[in-house]
Amino acid sequence: MIENYKGWDIALTWNEKSFIKLNQGEKSFDISQKWVGIDLMGHKIYGSSLKEIRHIIDYPNLYNN
Numbered sequence: 001m002i003e004n005y006k007g008w009d010i011a012l013t014w015n016e017k018s019f020i021k022l023n024q025g026e027k028s029f030d031i032s033q034k035w036v037g038i039d040l041m042g043h044k045i046y047g048s049s050l051k052e053i054r055h056i057i058d059y060p061n062l063y064n065n
Contacts (some may be wrong), residue, residue, distance in 0.1 A: 002050065008037040010053050 001009045013036045037045045037053045047053040056063050 005037070005054055006057055008039050008045075008053075008057055010035060010037045010050060012036075 001011045003010050013034060035047045035050055035053045037047070037057065045053060045056050047056055
């Protein structure tokens with residue numbers, strides 16, 4: 001856990017959608033990192049940065065569920 005923000009535990013985690021790219025016959029791994037926020041009820045939100053996660057928590061109506 002990186003921090004607790006308004007009841008949400010925010011952490012940096014590996015993206016579940018990791019994939020392998022093939023470039024000129026060589027295998028290269030393109031694994032992006034994502035941020036995840038989990039509340040006390042177990043609801044999860046994902047974002048590309050800590051700032052985005054905080055924004056989603058502050059303004060949930062701006063984001064699709």
